[in-house]
Amino acid sequence: xxxxxxxxxxxxxxxxxxxxxxxxxxxxxxxxxxxxxxxxxxxxxxxxxxxxxxxxxxxxxxxxxxxxxxxxxxxxxxxxxxxxxxxxxxxxxxxxxxxxxxxxxxxxxxxxxxxxxxxxxxxxxxxxxxxxxxxxxxxxxxxxxxxxxxxxxxxxxxxxxxxxxxxxxxxxxxxxxxxxxxxxxxxxxxxxxxxxxxxxxxxxxxxxxxxxxxxxxxxxxxxxxxxxxxxxxxxxxxxxxxxxxxxxxxxxxxxxxxxxxxxxxxxxxxxxxxxxxxxxxxxxxxxxxxxxxxxxxxxxxxxxxxxxxxxxxxxxxxxxxxxxxxxxxxxxxxxxxxxxxxxxxxxxxxxxxxxxxxxxxxxxxxxxxxxxxxxxxxxxxxxxxxxxxxxxxxxxxxxxxxxxxxxxxxxxx
Ligand code: NAD
Numbered sequence: 464x465x466x467x468x469x470x471x472x473x474x475x476x477x478x479x480x481x482x483x484x485x486x487x488x489x490x491x492x493x494x495x496x497x498x499x500x501x502x503x504x505x506x507x508x509x510x511x512x513x514x515x516x517x518x519x520x521x522x523x524x525x526x527x528x529x530x531x532x533x534x535x536x537x538x539x540x541x542x543x544x545x546x547x548x549x550x551x552x553x554x555x556x557x558x559x560x561x562x563x564x565x566x567x568x569x570x571x572x573x574x575x576x577x578x579x580x581x582x583x584x585x586x587x588x589x590x591x592x593x594x595x596x597x598x599x600x601x602x603x604x605x606x607x608x609x610x611x612x613x614x615x616x617x618x619x620x621x622x623x624x625x626x627x628x629x630x631x632x633x634x635x636x637x638x639x640x641x642x643x644x645x646x647x648x649x650x651x652x653x654x655x656x657x658x659x660x661x662x663x664x665x666x667x668x669x670x671x672x673x674x675x676x677x678x679x680x681x682x683x684x685x686x687x688x689x690x691x692x693x694x695x696x697x698x699x700x701x702x703x704x705x706x707x708x709x710x711x712x713x714x715x716x717x718x719x720x721x722x723x724x725x726x727x728x729x730x731x732x733x734x735x736x737x738x739x740x741x742x743x744x745x746x747x748x749x750x751x752x753x754x755x756x757x758x759x760x761x762x763x764x765x766x767x768x769x770x771x772x773x774x775x776x777x778x779x780x781x782x783x784x785x786x787x788x789x790x791x792x793x794x795x796x797x798x799x800x801x802x803x804x805x806x807x808x809x810x811x812x813x814x815x816x817x818x819x820x821x822x823x824x825x826x827x828x829x830x831x832x833x834x835x836x837x838x839x840x841x842x843x844x845x846x847x848x849x850x851x852x853x854x855x856x857x858x859x860x861x862x863x864x865x866x867x868x869x870x871x872x873x874x875x876x
Contacts, residue, residue, distance in 0.1 A: 468542035470779075471549045478859035481852060488867055488876050492552075495545050496529075496563075497521040503569065503587035507580055515571045517588055520548035521600060522564030525869040526555060529565030529600045530633065530810065533588065533616075535607030537572035544568045547605075550800060551807070556862025557839045558804050560811040565600055567592065573607050585612045589619040596624070596631050597818065603633030603810055610636045610643065617641065630817035633810045637822075644813035646828035647806075652686025653829055654805020655776040657836040658797050659687070659750060660694055662772055666795065670695035674711075674748040676770070677701045678740075679755030680729050683776045683803065685720060687752060692716035700738070700746050701729055702755070707743040708735035744768060753780035760785045768794065775799040790853055798855040800862075801843055808835045 472493055479489045503515045518541050521529040531551045534544070544566050552564030569588055573581055585608070594600050604613050617632040629635065629642020637643035646653070663673060675696050677684050680703045688698050697713035705728045708714070715734050722732045730737065744751060744760060745767045753759050754776035760768065762784035773789065774797045775781060781789070781796065789796055809832060816822045823831075839858075847857035870876055 466542055467779075468546040470783075471546035473783075474855075474859055475549065475863070478856060478863050481850060481856060481860050482863060482867070484863070484867060485876055488870060491870070491875070492523060492549070492863070492866070495520045495522050495548055496524060498541070498545060499592070500541065501591050503584060503591050505580060505583050505587055508577055515569055515584060515587075517567065517569045517591065518544045519567040519592055519600070519602075520544045520565065522548035522552045522566075523866060523870075524563035525873055525875065526552070526563050526866055527561035528598050529563040530555070530560075530603065530814075531562075531565050531601070531807070532567070532603045532605030532634075533608045533612075534566070534568040534605040535571050535573050535584075535612075536568070537570065537575075539568045539570045552866060553800050553859060553862045554804050554807045555811075556865045557801055557843070557858055558808045558811065558835055559838065559865075560807060562601075562811065565602070566605070567602050568605075569607075571607075581612075582615055585615045586619040589616050590623065593623075594620060594631065597628055597814070601631060601633055601814070608634075610634065613643075614641055628817075630814045633813055635813070642813065642817040644809055644816055644828060645823065645825040646832070647809055647813065648682065649686045649825075649829075650809035650832060651683045651776070651803050651806040653690055653832055654808065654836045655683060655687045655752065655754070655774055655802050656690035656694070657805070657833050658802050658840055659691060659696075659752065659772075659774045661837060661840050662774065662795060662797055663696075663750065666772060668749055668772075671697065673697060673750060674699040674713075675750045675752065676743055676746050676748040677752045677754055677776075678707075678743055678759065679703065679753070679777065680719075680723060681754070684752070684754035685723070687754060687776055688716045689720060696750075699748060700735075700743050702740045702743045703729050704740075704755075705730045706740040707738045708732050709738050709743075709746065710735040750774065753777045756780070758782055760789070762788060765789055766792075768792075770794065773797070774802050776803055778803065786853075786855065796854060797840075798858055801839060801854070801858045804839060805832055805836060808832055 700709035751770035
């Protein structure tokens with residue numbers, strides 16, 4: 464299944480079968496409630512004008528205002544944006560976040576634009592989208608947009624409306640007047656680590672005897688490694704795009720973070736030996752955390768994976784074929800939509816803080832995040848046990864049950 468929209472609908476269909484979802488509701492959830500395609504004219508620095516295509520998909524709003532990211536990528540497709548908006552509905556359901564699913568995007572390559580062109584593109588996105596505010600549709604960041612882009616989006620929105628409203632845009636810088644939340648950078652890694660600790664306890668793993676292998680040492684992988692290291696786990700191998708390093712007695716993650724922070728890679732770190740980056744997934748360990756790119760655990764390598772627990776920090780790291788193999792081998796998989804939901808949960812905290820004007824310190828954000836992640840994990844586990852299904856199916860069923868309940872009680876079916 465190469466088309467991400469087809470894959471999203473496949474997961475929806477499978478969960479709907481388990482739930483016995485009414486046909487009209489399944490049909491409704493299989494099509495975004497609203498999908499907008501529009502153009503953004505941008506004046507380039509050489510004096511020419513370029514037209515960029517943009518999208519915004521609002522999957523459903525029975526559970527609250529549609530919310531989330533804006534992806535800027537040269538090969539972006541409308542199907543990708545539709546699929547991501549459905550995933551956001553699911554993630555919000557999992558995290559008990561009162562929001563529907565939203566996703567936007569611009570077909571452009573930021574690396575080929577200078578700063579002024581990129582700023583005009585981002586501001587143009589808001590001018591042409593005309594987002595309807597904090598209680599209707601809230602854009603956030605994704606690949607190709609970061610804190611600076613979201614600050615421009617908020618500024619543009621506030622210039623248009625003449626009203627300060629930090630909750631109208633997500634993922635903003637955590638500085639006075641911009642309304643961002645502390646802990647936004649760490650959120651996803653903290654959430655992945657929280658799920659890992661919880662699942663390890665259930666499997667009877669003792670942290671100081673538990674070997675963890677992490678593919679990818681960027682924002683998510685490095686925070687996950689640091690948090691698990693602080694919990695006493697043995698992080699025995701990590702990799703990045705350049706290759707992998709290992710130490711069977713455990714890598715010193717504090718020293719590695721300092722090293723990779725200055726060199727830009729984990730390779731060459733003195734506290735470990737090098738190994739083939741491709742092979743890291745098959746290395747002897749208790750827990751494997753793919754935190755890099757999609758489709759790395761495949762039908763080909765799944766039979767050789769040694770881990771007893773896989774926590775999907777990356778989006779879609781496991782192909783459907785591999786998923787079946789892992790399930791048959793009795794390997795526990797915490798699926799991406801649950802494991803990496805920490806970022807969405809802190810986005811919700813950002814909204815709550817923006818609406819109330821009461822901003823929390825990092826400790827408070829981390830404490831509340833852990834509580835929400837544990838609730839989401841335990842809810843999914845109960846559904847899994849009650850229905851005798853995999854965790855992946857259980858998180859979809861659990862989230863969809865909440866969405867369907869909201870639709871039915873509103874009288875939409
Ligand atoms: P990042 O760019 O900060 O880090 C990615 C890491 O993966 C880097 O260390 C990079 O060198 C490494 N990498 C890239 N290709 C690789 C390969 N083929 N083999 C091994 N390592 C490779 O990205 P991130 O923000 O840490 O995101 C990682 C994953 O988590 C992505 O799948 C992303 O979609 C997902 N995710 C991220 C967030 C978030 O809040 N950042 C939220 C949800 C999901």
